[in-house]
Amino acid sequence: MVKFNKPMLKEGSLDGDVIVVTGGGSGLGKAMSTYFLELGAKVVISSRNIEKLKNTAKELEEKTGGKVLAVQCDVRHYDQVEAMLAATLKEFGKVDGLLNNAAGNFISPTERLSSNAFDTIIDIVLKGTKNCTLAFGKHWIDIKQKKATVLNIVTTYAWTGSAYVVPSATAKAGVLAMTRSLAVEWAKYGMRFNAIAPGPFPTKGAWDRLLPGDLKDKFDMKKKIPLRRVGEHQELANLAAYLMSDFSSYINGEVVTIDGGEWLQGAGEFNMLESVPQEMWDMLEMMIRSKKKK
Ligand code: HXC
Ligand code: NAP
Secondary structure, X not given: OOOOOOOOOOOOOOOOOEEEEXXXXXXHHHHHXXXXXXXXXXXXXXXXXXXXXXXXXXXXXXXXXXOEEEEEOOOOOHHHHHHHHHHHHHHHOOOOEEEEOOOOOOOOOHHHOOHHHHHHHHHHHHHHHHHHHXXXXXXXXXXXXXXXXXXXXXXXXXXXXXXOOHHHHHHHHHHHHHHHHHHHHOHHHOEEEEEEEEOOOOOHHHHHHHOOOOHHHHOOHHHHOOOOOOOOHHHHHHHHHHHHOHHHOOXXXXXXXXXXXXXXXXXXXXXXXXXXXXXXXXXXXXXXXXHHHO
């Protein structure tokens, strides 16, 4: 029986926690928010589009029976992030977790980008994560909160880099550096910082911008992945909930890759030998062994 797309943690694992999810109205943010609610958390979902957020909040409340607050906030603006934090505290009286998930991205040859296009991605991903982290971190330090968790969504090209998504790769690399830096610096204030690096998890937001038109059919993402499948939203939600929960209390400064082995397949020097047919290996072995005899 397939189990990877089933909820993993026991009921009540996030009971009483208040978690803010940026970009929580759609895609992976929505999937992770759903699971946090199912595990007993109260969730604030925020992004630019308040209508979308309100619809999602209603849908998730009906589905899970949990409490969701929808707050409009463009993470590029520090004043809006402070207002989002204030709205969270007004509604729920506290906040325990921040999931920096909001992002912007599209494929483009870098030389085609205007300066503003490059800035737009850096501003959403890197500056947005910085804005939320700084506002929430200062708050937690000010009130001497004993325990708080920040989880950042990056991607595997945060460390490999990637052509055609250079602003996103640049920004996600910065987010990863921020995660590891603050994991050390702010541990003394009771905060933990971790990151998740997902490989391909189909969402409308990502696929419309990264695989538009027939690129979806031309580049079958599954072929790039040793496990020959894309990710299921629930398996990402399982990992995110674990890293948000007290069960991961001793994990700090880590980035967990969840990509079916995709980035390593692209990296290993001889991984291309996967395409050598089984029946050729006898001959290849013979050729190699014969060299020793001479
Ligand atoms: C070149 C482009 C462009 C394109 C926009 N621009 N799209 N340039 N090619 N396809 C330029 C614009 O002309 C403008 O520059 C600048 O970028 C800002 O564009 P706006 O449309 O004004 O920006 P805004 O309304 O803020 O929208 C931001 C956005 C948009 C990033 C462009 O796509 C968005 O809202 N995205 C949010 C959701 C998203 O991207 N989700 C995917 C995440 S997937 P000028 O110079 O003309 O002013 C992801 C996965 C990674 O991160 C890993 C996968 C495995
Ligand atoms: P998505 O649905 O497009 O999610 C992006 C979210 O960010 C949207 O809800 C969007 O909402 C919000 N957002 C964008 N700009 C914002 C801004 N300026 N301020 C506040 N919110 C903003 O795409 P997704 O695939 O779920 O991506 C979620 C996260 O996973 C991202 O960090 C992405 O980099 C990461 N990721 C995804 C994949 C994948 O395969 N899907 C792989 C690796 C990493 P509004 O438009 O309403 O603002």
